[in-house]
Structures are given as structure tokens and as C-alpha cells.
Amino acid sequence: MKIYNQLSDFKKLDNAIVTIGTFDGVHYGHQKIVKRLCELAKSSGGESVILTFFPHPRMIIDPENQDLKMINTIKEKAEILANLGVDHLIITPFTRDFSNLSASSYIKDILVDTIGTKQIIVGYDHRFGKDRKGGMNELIELSKVYGYSIEEIPEQDINDVAVSSTKIRNALLEGDVSLAAEYLGYYFSINGPVIKGDKIGRTIGFPTANIFVEETYKLIPSDGIYAVTVEMSQEFVEEGLEPGHSTRNSQPTTFKGMAYIGQRPTINGMTRNIEVNIFDFNREIYGQTIKMNFLKFLRHDVKFTGLEALTLQLHQDKEDTLSFFNSQPNIK
The missing domain is CATH 2.40.30.30 (Riboflavin kinase-like)
Known part of the structure; x- marks a missing residue:
């Protein structure tokens, strides 16, 4: 897996199959998205790309809140994603300026013009752009303009409990490492x-x-x-x-x-x-x-x-x- 610490280091691809997110924990639900990403890249002759962010967006948007801790360090996250077979990992520095990108600029400037996205895989609750206003509706609307396709992964459950990074963090803070492992898959x-x-x-x-x-x-x-x-x-x-x-x-x-x-x-x-x-x-x-x-x-x-x-x-x-x-x- 190739790792890029900023978007400017990335060379635009002809057929990029892309997913976006913080992926803290790379938990059971994340893994389903990533495995589907790699499957589609292989079947289409493309290359799998994950666009992630560091620091975590909440650390920049709400800097006064020092309570948020990460399940993975950025190095740990990269190792897990590499083991899942991802081709490219772009670690974008998350800044105030980046957070102010509109949903349309986010799609055009980053996903299309910089990465060369031909297909996007997202989770059921994916939000992006300024104030997290972008979502599935914006992705679908702009796909007509830029010619990419979209696949949405539905909510994943374990024992009828939705998997989330927040629930894993809470389990760890309570010492319940067994439950955390059940959610994480490791x-x-x-x-x-x-x-x-x-x-x-x-x-x-x-x-x-x-x-x-x-x-x-x-x-x-x-x-x-x-x-x-x-x-x-x-x-x-x-x-x-x-x-x-x-x-x-x-x-x-x-x-x-x-x-x-x-x-x-x-x-x-x-x-x-x-x-x-x-x-x-x-x-x-x-x-x-x-x-x-x-x-x-x-x-x-x-x-x-x-x-x-x-x-x-x-x-x-x-x-x-x-x-x-x-x-x-x-x-x-």
C-alpha cells in the first residue's frame, strides 16, 4: 500500500475506486466497506483509494474538547488498512480551511480532479463538506455531472447493536476489551x-x-x-x-x-x-x-x-x- 501525507503528493489515477472517512478503529463495519472497495477495484481493473484525515475533524472543529481519544494511532490504522489489501491511503491534514470546503468543491476539486474517482463507496451515514451538509443526495446529483458511480453500504449490526467508533471507545473506557474486540474484529x-x-x-x-x-x-x-x-x-x-x-x-x-x-x-x-x-x-x-x-x-x-x-x-x-x-x- 502506498501512503501519501497530503493530496498534492498523489498522482491522479485513471480509474480510482474511492472511499472516504476517518475510519477510527477500522471496525467491523469499516472493514465491510474496505473489503467491498477492494473487490470493486479488482473487478473493474481499477485501484482502491482511501481518503482519510488527520487530526480527527472533531479535534479541529471543537478544539476546546480535549476528551476525544482515538482507538488507533495513524500508524496503526495504516497497518490495518494495508493488511486489508488497499492500494492507496491518502492522509489529508484536516484544517479549518479544509473543513470550509463546500460539498460541491469537495467532490470536484478533490475526488474528481485530484484523485480521478470513477466509483465511490460510502457508509450509510457518510457526511462531508462545510458543516457536514453533503451527503448521498449531493453525491448522486453531482455524479450526473462528473460521471462517477456510487455504492452505499447499509448499516452494519452485531447482535442487533449498531457498530460505531463511539461505542468501541466507551467499551474501552469501561475496561470491556472483550466487547471492543467483538466490535473491532480484532x-x-x-x-x-x-x-x-x-x-x-x-x-x-x-x-x-x-x-x-x-x-x-x-x-x-x-x-x-x-x-x-x-x-x-x-x-x-x-x-x-x-x-x-x-x-x-x-x-x-x-x-x-x-x-x-x-x-x-x-x-x-x-x-x-x-x-x-x-x-x-x-x-x-x-x-x-x-x-x-x-x-x-x-x-x-x-x-x-x-x-x-x-x-x-x-x-x-x-x-x-x-x-x-x-x-x-x-x-x-
Whole structure:
């Protein structure tokens, strides 16, 4: 998949099959749109194009609201879309000027003149242009002028509940990573380099890798303990590479573990930490970027009377985590 960080980098195509949206989460409903996009591109001899935006439009239109967090970083989103078989991803910087484009200018200047759109695939609720006034009616009307065709994907349901990025965000903020995974079609994850902590976990038999999430807009699930899998470079694990060594082209190795998110109230912690105790793993991995997949919420964060009580609970947490994995034989 080719990635473009602005429209001016894109060379107009002869037969572009296009869909547009923020696609935060690239959830079950998004995936149906993207798969249909790729099917149509293949059957028509065209090329699939996704036009997405960064930052999220709501961050620009309502800058005072700092509560909106994203399910995916832009890099995570790109990786998921690439795996779905998309040919081109255009990441358009969303600005005030861009938000003020009329629906007709949006279609003519961007979709037709810049991208070369011959067919547009959109979800049932797609809106665009200044004040989100553009919709299916405008797309149909202007298709008569510019000669593109349109296909609308109907609302997608899971267990009679409409899938939406908002519902997924709410599930994650409540710690319900299992429900989020059902909506997403994959496990929610956090990616980041391992940084040094205060090493208290080592003193009680539960060493942890502390993960630093650089992207401040990335959603972090509710505080608590989770069953997780951890992916890291196979090349690093097998060959003993030094921290910071590039392993971009290697395949990941997966480990099981239990993660903690919270401020560590038992030791009067002041900052929110993201830590993971990786089972059957005892190497130093400072500086290495790892991916942590959230499979199941185990318990909320609580303050214990001291480290001894905390240690006893961590042993129970590990037993609960292993019991979960033993009940899920398909998780390797």
C-alpha cells in the first residue's frame, strides 16, 4: 500500500475506486466497506483509494474538547488498512480551511480532479463538506455531472447493536476489551517503546515492562488488570539484539502476560502507568517497541494495605490470567 501525507503528493489515477472517512478503529463495519472497495477495484481493473484525515475533524472543529481519544494511532490504522489489501491511503491534514470546503468543491476539486474517482463507496451515514451538509443526495446529483458511480453500504449490526467508533471507545473506557474486540474484529492494542520504571515489580517477583505511548491522542483503556498477549520482534528475541536495533522487517514473537494500567495507589504513585508482566520471559528489552493486545479485563485497580497484600493478589491475578488462556486454546 502506498501512503501519501497530503493530496498534492498523489498522482491522479485513471480509474480510482474511492472511499472516504476517518475510519477510527477500522471496525467491523469499516472493514465491510474496505473489503467491498477492494473487490470493486479488482473487478473493474481499477485501484482502491482511501481518503482519510488527520487530526480527527472533531479535534479541529471543537478544539476546546480535549476528551476525544482515538482507538488507533495513524500508524496503526495504516497497518490495518494495508493488511486489508488497499492500494492507496491518502492522509489529508484536516484544517479549518479544509473543513470550509463546500460539498460541491469537495467532490470536484478533490475526488474528481485530484484523485480521478470513477466509483465511490460510502457508509450509510457518510457526511462531508462545510458543516457536514453533503451527503448521498449531493453525491448522486453531482455524479450526473462528473460521471462517477456510487455504492452505499447499509448499516452494519452485531447482535442487533449498531457498530460505531463511539461505542468501541466507551467499551474501552469501561475496561470491556472483550466487547471492543467483538466490535473491532480484532484485539485492541497499544504500541510503544519499553522505558525504565522504578523496578518495584522485580522486588516482589513480578517484573514489568513499562510502555510509553507517545501519541497523546491514543485512547488508553480503564485502569485495572488485563490478560494480554505481547508481540515483539522475533529477530530481537532469537538473536539477542541490542536495545534500539531496527527490526522493522522481522516477524513478531508472541508472549502471554498480564497488564496493569493505573497510578499504583498501593505505593502512592503519582502518574498513570502502563505495565506488563510477560510470562516466561526474563530479558532486558529497554528501548524496544512492543505491541500489547488486550484480550480480557480481570479486575479493577485497588489500593492494598502494602506490598505483601499486593503480591498475594498478583499471584491470584496470574492464576486467573493463565486460567483464561487455558480456556482459549486458539490463542497461541
